[in-house]
Amino acid sequence: MKRKLVFATNNHHKLNEISHIEGLNVEIVCLKDIGFNEDIPEDFDTLEENALQKARYVHEKTGLDCFADDTGLEIDALDGRPGVFSARYAGEPANSEENIKKVLFELSGKTSRAARFRTVIALIIDGQELIFEGLVEGELLTEKHGADGFGYDPIFMPTGYSESFAEMDLVMKNKISHRARAMRQLINYLLGD
Numbered sequence: 120m121k122r123k124l125v126f127a128t129n130n131h132h133k134l135n136e137i138s139h140i141e142g143l144n145v146e147i148v149c150l151k152d153i154g155f156n157e158d159i160p161e162d163f164d165t166l167e168e169n170a171l172q173k174a175r176y177v178h179e180k181t182g183l184d185c186f187a188d189d190t191g192l193e194i195d196a197l198d199g200r201p202g203v204f205s206a207r208y209a210g211e212p213a214n215s216e217e218n219i220k221k222v223l224f225e226l227s228g229k230t231s232r233a234a235r236f237r238t239v240i241a242l243i244i245d246g247q248e249l250i251f252e253g254l255v256e257g258e259l260l261t262e263k264h265g266a267d268g269f270g271y272d273p274i275f276m277p278t279g280y281s282e283s284f285a286e287m288d289l290v291m292k293n294k295i296s297h298r299a300r301a302m303r304q305l306i307n308y309l310l311g312d
């Protein structure tokens with residue numbers, strides 16, 4: 120039987136992405152699956168601290184092995200913004216359309232459009248805390264392309280590809296995405312590599 124691990128999220132995009140990753144040797148359950156309905160704090164201003172805070176919170180409340188992720192879009196010409204503030208860059212409530220508009224506005228006239236998605240995963244397992252990271256480098260387009268995906272996907276084109284994340288099918292996004300790469304590190308650890 121596969122080992123159960125709680126993924127401290129209810130984001131169906133992330134769960135859908137993870138269910139497309141091949142070779143998983145654990146059964147990933149989300150917060151809803153275990154009846155966990157509390158809001159989880161994210162009080163810090165680094166991805167690492169937030170991921171750890173979320174994983175610790177769920178672990179302390181449930182006693183279960185779990186992992187949490189935090190992701191940011193880091194834009195060179197904006198000194199790494201929106202980074203840890205990616206979800207609510209244009210303010211509350213979180214709104215991807217408005218976030219994209221704000222980023223495109225701030226980038227207008229800039230020569231560099233280089234950016235990366237960075238995911239940090241904090242895993243708490245068998246009493247240990249571990250951190251994994253995944254990156255994908257790319258550039259920001261000047262307008263939205265494609266309708267799939269979520270967040271900043273329509274304006275992010277990974278290096279070496281000619282379509283945005285929102286134009287790619289999930290199998291392809293999952294080969295190269297920040298989250299898939301961080302997940303791969305996590306899975307390799309779980310496999311004992």
Ligand code: IMP
Binds near residue numbers: 188205270272
């Ligand atoms: P989170 O920490 O994973 O919730 O990510 C924070 C924010 O980064 C999200 O609300 C999205 O705006 C953005 N983001 C995270 N992952 C992705 C992705 O795969 N594509 C596009 N945007 C993403």
